[in-house]
Amino acid sequence: xxxxxxxxxxxxxxxxxxxxxxxxxxxxxxxxxxxxxxxxxxxxxxxxxxxxxxxxxxxxxxxxxxxxxxxxxxxxxxxxxxxxxxxxxxxxxxxxxxxxxxxxxxxxxxxxxxxxxxxxxxxxxxxxxxxxxxxxxxxxxxxxxxxxxxxxxxxxxxxxxxxxxxxxxxxxxxxxxxxxxxxxxxxxxxxxxxxxxxxxxxxxxxxxxxxxxxxxxxxxxxxxxxxxxxxxxxxxxxxxx
Amino acid sequence: xxxxxxxxxxxxxxxxxxxxxxxxxxxxxxxxxxxxxxxxxxxxxxxxxxxxxxxxxxxxxxxxxxxxxxxxxxxxxxxxxxxxxxxxxxxxxxxxxxxxxxxxxxxxxxxxxxxxxxxxxxxxxxxxxxxxxxxxxxxxxxxxxxxxxxxxxxxxxxxxxxxxxxxxxxxxxxxxxxxxxxxxxxxxxxxxxxxxxxxxxxxxxxxxxxxxxxxxxxxxxxxxxxxxxxxxxxxxxxxxxxxxxxxxxxxxxxxxxxxxxxxxxxxxxxxxxxxxxxxxxxxxxxxxxxxxxxxxxxxxxxxxxxxxxxxxxxxxxxxxxxxxxxxxxxxxxxxxxxxxxxxxxxxxxxxxxxxxxxxxxxxxxxxxxxxxxxxxxxxxxxxxxxxxxx
Numbered sequence: 001x002x003x004x005x006x007x008x009x010x011x012x013x014x015x016x017x018x019x020x021x022x023x024x025x026x027x028x029x030x031x032x033x034x035x036x037x038x039x040x041x042x043x044x045x046x047x048x049x050x051x052x053x054x055x056x057x058x059x060x061x062x063x064x065x066x067x068x069x070x071x072x073x074x075x076x077x078x079x080x081x082x083x084x085x086x087x088x089x090x091x092x093x094x095x096x097x098x099x100x101x102x103x104x105x106x107x108x109x110x111x112x113x114x115x116x117x118x119x120x121x122x123x124x125x126x127x128x129x130x131x132x133x134x135x136x137x138x139x140x141x142x143x144x145x146x147x148x149x150x151x152x153x154x155x156x157x158x159x160x161x162x163x164x165x166x167x168x169x170x171x172x173x174x175x176x177x178x179x180x181x182x183x184x185x186x187x188x189x190x191x192x193x194x195x196x197x198x199x200x201x202x203x204x205x206x207x208x209x210x211x212x213x214x215x216x217x218x219x220x221x222x223x224x225x226x227x228x229x230x231x232x233x234x235x236x237x238x239x240x241x
Numbered sequence: 242x243x244x245x246x247x248x249x250x251x252x253x254x255x256x257x258x259x260x261x262x263x264x265x266x267x268x269x270x271x272x273x274x275x276x277x278x279x280x281x282x283x284x285x286x287x288x289x290x291x292x293x294x295x296x297x298x299x300x301x302x303x304x305x306x307x308x309x310x311x312x313x314x315x316x317x318x319x320x321x322x323x324x325x326x327x328x329x330x331x332x333x334x335x336x337x338x339x340x341x342x343x344x345x346x347x348x349x350x351x352x353x354x355x356x357x358x359x360x361x362x363x364x365x366x367x368x369x370x371x372x373x374x375x376x377x378x379x380x381x382x383x384x385x386x387x388x389x390x391x392x393x394x395x396x397x398x399x400x401x402x403x404x405x406x407x408x409x410x411x412x413x414x415x416x417x418x419x420x421x422x423x424x425x426x427x428x429x430x431x432x433x434x435x436x437x438x439x440x441x442x443x444x445x446x447x448x449x450x451x452x453x454x455x456x457x458x459x460x461x462x463x464x465x466x467x468x469x470x471x472x473x474x475x476x477x478x479x480x481x482x483x484x485x486x487x488x489x490x491x492x493x494x495x496x497x498x499x500x501x502x503x504x505x506x507x508x509x510x511x512x513x514x515x516x517x518x519x520x521x522x523x524x525x526x527x528x529x530x531x532x533x534x535x536x537x538x539x540x541x542x543x544x545x546x547x548x549x550x551x552x553x554x555x556x557x558x559x560x561x562x563x564x565x566x567x568x569x570x571x572x573x574x575x576x577x578x579x580x581x582x583x584x585x586x587x588x589x590x591x592x593x594x595x596x597x598x599x600x601x602x603x604x605x606x607x608x609x610x611x612x613x614x615x616x617x618x619x620x621x622x623x624x625x626x627x628x629x630x631x
Contacts, residue, residue, distance in 0.1 A: 057629070058625075061625040064536070066536055066624045066625045066628070067624075067625045086541075087540060090535070090538055090539070090540045090541075091538065091540075093536065093537070093538045094537065094538020094539075095538070099533075099536050099537070101533075101628060103529075103629075105529060105530075105532075105533040105536075105628065107248060107530055107533070107534075108255070108530075109248060109251035109252050109254075109255050110245075110247070110248060110251070114245070114247070118534070118537055118539075119537050119538060121243075121244075121245065122537075122538045122539065166537075
């Protein structure tokens, strides 16, 4: 279930209401998001599309608690994200959000294993449990034989798979993917999108993805467009389903 | 749990050229800091080793040092009669009436003259100061113009070898022995018969500048002092020999320490700027990594701790390097003026574990100061924008 009209519906995992985000550049105010509404049910794969500067990444940052809105509210499950202090927000991110970035954002001096282990260092898991979780995540990404490799020793596609493993290893409530295939060739991009799609279809993950690539967006269940600071249904999308 | 330390250690190694500037700055500062303090410690130890707690030195009341003191022979006899003075098997008191003069001798290192303290002593001086041993040749014979030379004096002044004729005070003397006084100030001195020295310098024979006695025990000092200071025949001041020499070291030790701290402070400020520069560069170069860690859920406190730890790691490397560089000077003998006696005093640098510990603590302090501000900047990075930095 994905809706953008702001009407109250049951069963929303993510509920965004009247979200505004305004930047100030000198004396000029730039309204990036204006009165944006969104409801996303668990297990959905939503793609956000729109021209550069339309606010796609801003929306993702707000949903992930990396930025604060100028107005409006975001609820995820029972948590009102927009009412949280910075410290609580940090803890909430660790428990509920998995990030996948365009440039992978792996720590270059840590191995694939250590990169994936990072989110687990914020949990109470023992070293053995952490190892088991990391091995499972990397194995799911087909990287069991690359655990001791450093990012520089991996291809772009492999780096992004490590990043996805890192995003899912702590079993977050939802994944936020910011142009996850923007830096990859078509073949690698399709592999990555296939893996993300499998996380949704086989493991019930909720994924919200920003992309400017229509072919990437086609992997999603729902495609939403950002226009004039608000979300609109894609003609070919399944919003409202 | 905090950001793993391996992240910081590996980041430093990966950007070792940037870290090297800070490491060398801190190493240099720690090296100078420890070297200066080891000089002060060596000077202090040399003078402290000169005195025995079982010996007492008696001078005229009010005389800060031997040079300004007079004790005549009658007083020496009264002092020797005190019950607390140890005696030989034959019953003779263990007392050495002593005179000191300053004579110029050339330093081997530069060829320039240095003031050397020549001490006229009594024949029983080796029993009064049993730590002093003749290591070459023999002790001087009473009444002859013979010298025994301290082991450091023989090393650092020219023309003081065994058997060599030495001219000073209008006399020609012969070096008949070398003595070892355990690295104390006496090792920088020349010893001869006090009466002969008085004759040479045309002083009255029955006048001394101090009298050093061996006490029956260390605990007898208070009674000895009380006995002498209450005796109407004497106007003297009595000090434990160890305290007298320790006090002599204060002026120069304090001077070296103050200078050491000042130099270290100035260098330390420079080193802190080096560390600041390195750490600010690290933060700037790793903005995206820091933002990623913050996005993953590591709090600002974790980031601060992580970057301070990284700065401390750099400081630790600098501290260890500085200590290693300065270690070889341990035992290196040099000399300076003792402002109490106006004579040249040879002493060895003493690099002690305590000083190395102080050097490491200083290094870590520089690391902490140099790392804190960059760490705070790292923690305050705007996560959303830093995530997209290239």
